[in-house]
Amino acid sequence: MINVFGSKMGPEELAEVRSSLEAQWIGIGPKTAAFEKDFAARGGLPGFVLLDSGSNALHMAVKLLDLPPGSDVIVPSFTWISCAHAVVLCGHRPVFCDVDLDTHNLTREAVERARTPKTRAVMAVHYAGLPARVDGLAPLGLPIVEDAAHAVDSRLKGALCGGLGEVGIYSFDAVKNLAMGEGGGLTTKDPAKLARARQLRYCGIGKSGFEASASKDRWWEYNVTDFFPKMLPSDIAASIGLAQLRKLDAMQAYRKSLWELYQKEFAGLGWLVRPQDAPADARHSYFTYCVRVGGGRRDAFAKYMYDKGVYTTLRYHPLHLNTIYGSDARLPVCERLNEEALSLPIHPGLKESDAAYIVETVKGWKG
Numbered sequence: 001m002i003n004v005f006g007s008k009m010g011p012e013e014l015a016e017v018r019s020s021l022e023a024q025w026i027g028i029g030p031k032t033a034a035f036e037k038d039f040a041a042r043g044g045l046p047g048f049v050l051l052d053s054g055s056n057a058l059h060m061a062v063k064l065l066d067l068p069p070g071s072d073v074i075v076p077s078f079t080w081i082s083c084a085h086a087v088v089l090c091g092h093r094p095v096f097c098d099v100d101l102d103t104h105n106l107t108r109e110a111v112e113r114a115r116t117p118k119t120r121a122v123m124a125v126h127y128a129g130l131p132a133r134v135d136g137l138a139p140l141g142l143p144i145v146e147d148a149a150h151a152v153d154s155r156l157k158g159a160l161c162g163g164l165g166e167v168g169i170y171s172f173d174a175v176k177n178l179a180m181g182e183g184g185g186l187t188t189k190d191p192a193k194l195a196r197a198r199q200l201r202y203c204g205i206g207k208s209g210f211e212a213s214a215s216k217d218r219w220w221e222y223n224v225t226d227f228f229p230k231m232l233p234s235d236i237a238a239s240i241g242l243a244q245l246r247k248l249d250a251m252q253a254y255r256k257s258l259w260e261l262y263q264k265e266f267a268g269l270g271w272l273v274r275p276q277d278a279p280a281d282a283r284h285s286y287f288t289y290c291v292r293v294g295g296g297r298r299d300a301f302a303k304y305m306y307d308k309g310v311y312t313t314l315r316y317h318p319l320h321l322n323t324i325y326g327s328d329a330r331l332p333v334c335e336r337l338n339e340e341a342l343s344l345p346i347h348p349g350l351k352e353s354d355a356a357y358i359v360e361t362v363k364g365w366k367g
């Protein structure tokens, strides 16, 4: 079976992990600090805090906004469930908005339609790595949490996605463009928020054991000033991340070549709508290649691909259609995507011969 997502691990990752094991230091430590420095430098970010997952980074990002209890936060419904969970975990209410059919991203109009008197923030997801137009949201005067889980290499007007809003998050889970197994992180232009994020990630304790070891006396003391779960990364994950970071340009170039192959080969297929390319002022990350198949034929197409040995999937089941967030809201585009969207395999571990087979198989569908 050809998998829809995947990573590319090799000797570079093995060497980095090995050096941490040999140093007998596998928790948070020098590799974490090195990853944070290098990731921020690559992206031109003022700072970066590594965490144990993108989901937890979302939780922390909402916390850092310090919204009044019970605020409404607008979240696009076509995204991962953690976006809504993060809002609830901070004592607020997610209010779902629709997305654009072509970009799969929220729009200013959709946010305006969903806005309530209690709306205090908006979460902008860069779906598949195509930048959401957060520049167009500025006139709304709401703080923006950017979910750049798919957008580790995406840029809008030259600036890295994730660094555009109030707080931005990334995911480094096993199948993300930069993979660590599990991992995530957060950036913000506000130095006070960055400092607080470092404190929050260790249950609100001011200093981790690693940092405290530099103290001269009473190094065991700490003072907890915040109520927050533990979200510490490990140096094992950071080691993998350091190696992945050095390979990121090459892995992105490969993703782009697969994307361009699909875009070219599927151009003539009347029954398949290809995903949108980035406009001239933006850069894509090619996290997922999400097509649309209309006329109630998407499921048959997915089944055909599966029978031919190609695994496909839908990202995402709209949040407002999940029992936990069930609402009467009707979001027609998200609901249409739920019936028509399908992600085809695109990842750095996909062999060129497999990509060629996928092209041939898609073009062979007589649906």
Ligand SMILES: Cc1ncc(COP(=O)(O)O)c(C=O)c1O
Binding pocket: 053, 054, 055, 056, 058, 079, 080, 082, 083, 125, 147, 149, 150, 170, 171, 172, 173, 183, 184
């Ligand atoms: C859009 C989006 N946001 C957040 C996350 C959460 O990231 P993680 O898996 O690292 O918790 C994901 C994960 O798939 C995602 O796709």
